[in-house]
Amino acid sequence: MAHGMHADGSLYSDGGGRGWRDSATRYALLPLRIFLGVTFIYAGLDKLTDSAFLKDSGAGSIGDMMRAVRDSSAIPAMVDMALDNPVGFGYAIAFGELAVGIGTLIGLLARLAALGGALISLSLWLTVSWASDPYYYGNDLAYLMAWLPLVLAGAPVFSLDAALHSRRRRRAGRYR
Numbered sequence: 001m002a003h004g005m006h007a008d009g010s011l012y013s014d015g016g017g018r019g020w021r022d023s024a025t026r027y028a029l030l031p032l033r034i035f036l037g038v039t040f041i042y043a044g045l046d047k048l049t050d051s052a053f054l055k056d057s058g059a060g061s062i063g064d065m066m067r068a069v070r071d072s073s074a075i076p077a078m079v080d081m082a083l084d085n086p087v088g089f090g091y092a093i094a095f096g097e098l099a100v101g102i103g104t105l106i107g108l109l110a111r112l113a114a115l116g117g118a119l120i121s122l123s124l125w126l127t128v129s130w131a132s133d134p135y136y137y138g139n140d141l142a143y144l145m146a147w148l149p150l151v152l153a154g155a156p157v158f159s160l161d162a163a164l165h166s167r168r169r170r171r172a173g174r175y176r
Helices: 020-026 030-049 062-072 076-084 086-106 110-127 139-153 160-174
Strands: 003-005 011-013
Touching (some): 030 086, 030 139, 076 110
16 A cells, blocks of 8 residues: 655545554654643743742852853853853743743644754753763753654644644635
C-alpha cells in the first residue's frame, strides 16, 4: 500500500480509509506538543512566582546563576548581555516560556511558538548547560531537539492553526 501526503498536509493511502498506522502518524506529535507546552508554561509560571529567581543577586537568583555559568558557557558575551539587566532578562525568559508554552499547547502560530522554544532551549544550552559532561546530561540540548519536529510540522491536529486553516479552505471553496 502506498502512502503519501495531500497538498493540504493530510495523510492518505491508496487503500481507502485511514488505518491505525495513518491515525498514529497523524497524531504522533501530539504527545510531544502537550509535554513541551505544559512544561514551558510551568517553567514560565515557576520563574514568575519564585521571589528569589527574579532578583539581581542572592541564593536562587537569575543574576547569581548567570554569573556562575558565565565562564563555562559557550558564548560568555551572551551571558554578559543578560547580566546587563538580569531581572529584565529573567522576566523575558519567563514570559517567553509562557508564550511558547501557550502557543504550543493550543496550537496557535505553532511553528513560530516551536521556533521560540527552540531558540530559548538553544540559548540555555549554550549558556547554562554547556559545561554538562557528558553533553547528554544537559537537558537543554534534548529540549532543543524535541522542538525541531514541531518547527517543521507545526500543529496539524487539535489546534487553532488547523481550525483556522480548515476555515480558510472552506471559505476559498465557496468563492470558486
